[in-house]
Amino acid sequence: MVKHSIEFPVTITNGTHLVQLPTRLTVAEAIAFKTKCKDLMQESPNRLILDFGHTTFIDSSGIGSLISCLRLAQTTRTEVILWSVHPEVRMAFSLADLDDILKIEPATQALTATTARRSQHRPPITHPSVRSKVKRLVDIVGALVGLGITALLFVPIVVAIKLDNPGPIFFRQTRCGWMGKRFQLWKFRSMVANAEALKSQVKNEVEGAFFKNAKDPRITRVGRFLRKTSLDELPQFWNVLIGDMSLVGTRPPTADEVDRYDVPNWQRLDVKPGMTGEWQVNGRSQVSNFEDVIQLDLRYQERWNLVYDLKLILQTILLIFTKNKGAF
Incomplete structure (x- = not known):
């Protein structure tokens, strides 16, 4: 042909x-x-x-x-x-x-x-998950439940963060979502207060347009625990509630990562970023090559349906309670 x-x-x-x-x-x-x-x-x-x-x-x-x-x-x-x-x-x-x-x-x-x-008032249909009303309903219900859990754990987490390392409670960072739209992603702070300024001094141990270091010296003692248990990500339920993210989707990249994308890499932004997804469930910290992240994100887009979303959510919950599977 x-x-x-x-x-x-x-x-x-x-x-x-x-x-x-x-x-x-x-x-x-x-x-x-x-x-x-x-x-x-x-x-x-x-x-x-x-x-x-x-x-x-x-x-x-x-x-x-x-x-x-x-x-x-x-x-x-x-x-x-x-x-x-x-x-x-x-x-x-x-x-x-x-x-x-x-x-x-x-x-x-x-x-x-x-x-x-x-x-004229309809956004582009890049992927069926973006227009799914049921998926959005699941996101809203899940976000409300998640924020309720966050409220229950808020005081002990805040006290632990403050006693371990003085500074802000939350960490806010610009990420890129659907169609490259920039939004403010929220987490409980797991690093020292001036972590972003120190980033250039830390070696990037992964390949491609993202950043990871298994023994990042900027992570605090409490922060390492928060990451291992994924408690640092609880504030992201707010991002899900307001529609910047979904419970399940692709990994939300930073703005400087997107600046390094080749044209095909932008396909991963055809869906909303998620608190969990293929990358987190099937690789998470063990994935050290950006192209592997791309393939996992594209695989999610190909396989997507509501049942698959629920399956990934259940797998994520199981992983949280599995030793040595947390993020770094």
Whole structure:
């Protein structure tokens, strides 16, 4: 079977390159688009106009390729302008916090105007789990139960943290969720108060776009216990309740990790990040290669259904009470 290459028609006029994008900008098109942008930037155009007039769907990979194109344009000081952006695509840009970065020409209109009016308030369907009302109901009920448990354990945990190492009770960090949307993830603090400032002094023992160290010196004595028992993650039930996360999903990456992603890696952001998932149940701290994390996350997306979510939740509960299976 012959595979047809993905075309991006280009019109060049007085130093301006006008590129027409395809109907869909998913992983295959996104990889080709990144290559196309790289080729175009070698010609050092004054302006690059991306015509989204035919594009009605974009997923996380498409967002990743667009960010990559913007970075390439910065190196050549090329102005990037977007034309005819469909409302659903614009909403995807908003989810990824690209509103203030992208320069969208207001005088242009998407060619699929009728469809645009019907769907202007609907976010892109990147994965069925994102739209599942039952999954969201399970998340809400689970989060309320989890927050109740958190309330019961709150005082002893706080006292232990304070006595062991003075500083804040909670640790807050920017993570990237569905479609690359940034949110504040909450945990009970398990490290010294200035842990982020000391991160550069700690060796990264894993490969790829994430960070782990089995004997991280920044972890406090109480913090090590909290991590072994997963008690440090209890505040994340709040993230689940407000919709930034799900009980089950992919591992929520940090912003600097996402900055290092290749276009295909963005696929893991097609679902909401979870408090648990394939990575935590089937590998957790033993996984030392980023590509293995990617494969586990993609496997979750392929296998997903509500019964599978419940199975992963039960496996997580069993792991919490199994020795030497905690995070580090």
